[in-house]
Amino acid sequence: MQNLLASLLLLCSLSAYALDDVSAILAAADRFRLPAQSARVETLVELYKNDELEKSREYRVYLKPGRRSLVLFQAPQEAGQKVLMVEENFWMLMPKSSRPIRITPAQKLLGEASTGDIATMTWSEYYQGTVTDPQADYAGIPALRLELTSKVEGTTYAKIALWLERETYAPLAADLYVASGKLAKQARYALEGAGDQRRVMRMTLLDNIQKNQRTEVKILSLQAAELADKHFNPMFLMRNDIQEN
Amino acid sequence: MAGLLHRSGAIFFGFVLNTPPVFAADLSLRLLPEIHHTNANSPFATHDSASLRAETLLNWQQAGWTFNGALSAERDVSTDSAHDSRDTQHSDAHLNELFYETSLGDWELSAGQKRLSWGVGYGFRPLDTLQHEPRRNVQTPLFDGIPALLLEKFTGDSSLSLIYAVHTDWRDGQAKNLKHSGTARVYHLSGDWEIMGLGAWEQDQGFTLGSGFSVVRGDNWKFHGELAWQQDYQRWHSHLLDTGELIYPADPMYLGQQHNAWQAVLGTHWTHTNGAGVLLEYGYDGSAWQGNDWRDLLYLTQRQSAALGTPTLPPEALAANINAAAQAYQTSNPLRHNLLLRLSHDSGERTFAADWLLTLEDGGNMLTLSLEDNSLNRQKIRFGVRLYSGPADSAYGALNESLIVFATWEMGWKL
Numbered sequence: 001m002q003n004l005l006a007s008l009l010l011l012c013s014l015s016a017y018a019l020d021d022v023s024a025i026l027a028a029a030d031r032f033r034l035p036a037q038s039a040r041v042e043t044l045v046e047l048y049k050n051d052e053l054e055k056s057r058e059y060r061v062y063l064k065p066g067r068r069s070l071v072l073f074q075a076p077q078e079a080g081q082k083v084l085m086v087e088e089n090f091w092m093l094m095p096k097s098s099r100p101i102r103i104t105p106a107q108k109l110l111g112e113a114s115t116g117d118i119a120t121m122t123w124s125e126y127y128q129g130t131v132t133d134p135q136a137d138y139a140g141i142p143a144l145r146l147e148l149t150s151k152v153e154g155t156t157y158a159k160i161a162l163w164l165e166r167e168t169y170a171p172l173a174a175d176l177y178v179a180s181g182k183l184a185k186q187a188r189y190a191l192e193g194a195g196d197q198r199r200v201m202r203m204t205l206l207d208n209i210q211k212n213q214r215t216e217v218k219i220l221s222l223q224a225a226e227l228a229d230k231h232f233n234p235m236f237l238m239r240n241d242i243q244e245n
Numbered sequence: 246m247a248g249l250l251h252r253s254g255a256i257f258f259g260f261v262l263n264t265p266p267v268f269a270a271d272l273s274l275r276l277l278p279e280i281h282h283t284n285a286n287s288p289f290a291t292h293d294s295a296s297l298r299a300e301t302l303l304n305w306q307q308a309g310w311t312f313n314g315a316l317s318a319e320r321d322v323s324t325d326s327a328h329d330s331r332d333t334q335h336s337d338a339h340l341n342e343l344f345y346e347t348s349l350g351d352w353e354l355s356a357g358q359k360r361l362s363w364g365v366g367y368g369f370r371p372l373d374t375l376q377h378e379p380r381r382n383v384q385t386p387l388f389d390g391i392p393a394l395l396l397e398k399f400t401g402d403s404s405l406s407l408i409y410a411v412h413t414d415w416r417d418g419q420a421k422n423l424k425h426s427g428t429a430r431v432y433h434l435s436g437d438w439e440i441m442g443l444g445a446w447e448q449d450q451g452f453t454l455g456s457g458f459s460v461v462r463g464d465n466w467k468f469h470g471e472l473a474w475q476q477d478y479q480r481w482h483s484h485l486l487d488t489g490e491l492i493y494p495a496d497p498m499y500l501g502q503q504h505n506a507w508q509a510v511l512g513t514h515w516t517h518t519n520g521a522g523v524l525l526e527y528g529y530d531g532s533a534w535q536g537n538d539w540r541d542l543l544y545l546t547q548r549q550s551a552a553l554g555t556p557t558l559p560p561e562a563l564a565a566n567i568n569a570a571a572q573a574y575q576t577s578n579p580l581r582h583n584l585l586l587r588l589s590h591d592s593g594e595r596t597f598a599a600d601w602l603l604t605l606e607d608g609g610n611m612l613t614l615s616l617e618d619n620s621l622n623r624q625k626i627r628f629g630v631r632l633y634s635g636p637a638d639s640a641y642g643a644l645n646e647s648l649i650v651f652a653t654w655e656m657g658w659k660l
Contacts, residue, residue, distance in 0.1 A: 054620070054622070055620070055622035055623075056622065074269075074659075075623070075657075076271040076272070076273065076623060076658050076659045077273070077623050077624065077625055077655065077656070077657040079269065079304060079657065079659070080304065086434070088437070088461075089434065089437065089461065095304070096385050097360075097362055097378065098359075098360035098361070098390075099363060099364070099373075099378070102365065102439065102459045102461060102467055102469070103516075104464060104465055104466065104467050104514070104516045105461075105463075105464040105465075106464045106465050106516040106518045107516045107522075153463075154464070178518050179464055179518070184518075229400060229401035230353075230400060230401065232401055233399045233400065233401055233402065233403070233432075233434075234432075234434070234439070235397075235399065235404040235406070235432045236404070239346055239353065239355070239397075240306050240311050241309055241346040241347065241348070241353075
């Protein structure tokens with residue numbers, strides 16, 4: 001009887017989250033990662049093996065609504081390299097060639113922290129889903145558990161299990177699955193600041209295959225900044241004069 | 246110290262930078278050792294050789310200006326069959342790029358020496374009419390840009406580029422063979438499809454028209470193609486093949502003007518999230534030699550080699566004629582029909598690739614195996630081997646080398 005009652009309560013609470021609510025929840029969660037529609041983000045990616053820093057890479061990322069992002073590689077051995085994402089289309093520019101190369105969504109996944117991980121900072125534009133556990137507990141924090149599936153083509157991950165703080169919808173963690181259904185990575189989100197200024201400033205990616213390896217994606221700065229539409233044209237990648245509006 | 250910025254009603258953290266840096270500069274060092282093993286069956290046989298090339302590369306971007314330059318030093322050691330070795334050293338300064346970019350209203354202007362590669366092909370790009378970027382080198386070359394003036398207009402999904410360029414051969418510090426060209430490039434992205442078109446005119450080369458496409462299907466497949474028509478082009482000829490003679494008093498090879506050539510490339514690239522990739526590409530180059538052209542040249546060199554022992558013909562002149570015939574390899578495609586297969590695996594830290602190029606008309610082929618390691622911080626290491634093989638009367642089978650072992654060590658610093 002108690003089990004039946006609990007199941008009924010769970011069903012009632014699940015149905016309390018309609019599709020529109022989930023969209024609103026994701027939009028609220030997005031604001032902890034990207035509090036503006038258009039922004040410039042300076043990112044430091046550090047790869048650790050057995051808790052020792054093995055290598056680091058720096059990126060500048062411009063994000064714009066319409067699933068557009070431009071990644072400028074800053075590390076000296078990658079300087080001049082660029083990745084452009086426009087909806088489900090992706091290009092890479094290698095500096096010694098000066099010619100954009102079209103890449104597939106599968107290629108976007110490669111690397112310890114794929115370009116998809118650093119260039120995609122929202123869920124609401126890419127995913128839809130349901131609240132599967134409104135009474136979840138994540139590391140002792142009351143949480144919501146959502147299951148998200150991509151609603152557009154070309155997403156880095158086909159499916160995401162996402163834990164959000166129950167009260168604020170701040171991101172806590174995510175299990176990231178590729179199209180084959182395999183768990184590719186696990187993400188942990190670290191927030192800094194208080195109240196309205198709480199932001200995700202670090203994402204830890206745990207490799208599900210190489211267990212001794214982790215990647216820290218650190219947000220060094222996040223500024224409101226907008227590039228004109230022409231900067232998201234792959235032919236513009238051959239130019240170096242990136243000017244913010 | 247963290248600061249809070251209020252802009253457009255939103256609140257942001259600004260930890261380090263409030264504006265992007267006004268300049269970017271980086272310095273890198275490359276060491277490129279190579280060992281070349283001669284093909285003993287080649288009529289053009291030379292000597293085994295080894296080389297070590299050191300390059301210091303500087304990239305500087307500031308206030309609209311971009312500079313890419315390099316200083317290089319190379320030492321070559323070649324050994325002949327009598328085990329006598331010859332040691333040479335030389336150094337160069339390269340100005341790869343120096344250009345200025347700015348906006349003029351809705352238009353974008355670029356002026357200076359700039360790399361102008363274009364096209365969607367992997368091993369062959371008919372639309373790369375300006376840069377002719379080398380695609381068959383074992384090492385990434387330090388190729389120079391083209392002196393050019395570009396006027397371009399971009400929207401989110403389309404672009405138009407109007408390019409005036411000057412092609413120059415630099416010899417002994419002087420510009421030779423100045424050739425002017427005008428090119429219009431158009432590009433449009435429609436859904437998954439990229440469409441490109443090109444119209445060009447070049448002094449002594451006439452008109453070139455072409456178009457290309459690239460499309461991605463699903464998460465794993467990419468298809469690409471290019472087609473171009475050239476009004477005029479240059480192709481190698483031999484005075485000896487023209488006349489049937491065995492010896493010529495000067496360089497018997499010359500570039501002759503030809504008309505109407507089609508070039509095309511069609512390829513597909515499959516990639517998987519585990520890092521595996523397969524690329525298959527067919528390339529047709531109507532400006533290249535055919536199998537019988539090579540057979541005629543190789544038969545001529547066999548007859549010349551046989552005549553080296555006879556007293557009637559001067560051996561030095563014959564040997565010079567034979568070596569000069571190897572200039573026929575100085576072309577982007579030795580033969581018209583080319584099939585390229587590339588198998589690769591990218592683990593994030595290491596990339597393995599096997600590139601196999603088959604010339605369909607004569608069965609000659611080129612296999613390149615390479616492994617690139619990116620696991621070290623600020624460093625890149627690559628090494629590999631290239632093998633040329635095929636029937637004795639095939640272009641690659643008769644090449645003067647059969648094996649190249651190569652490596653690259655690269656380290657970079659941000660300035």
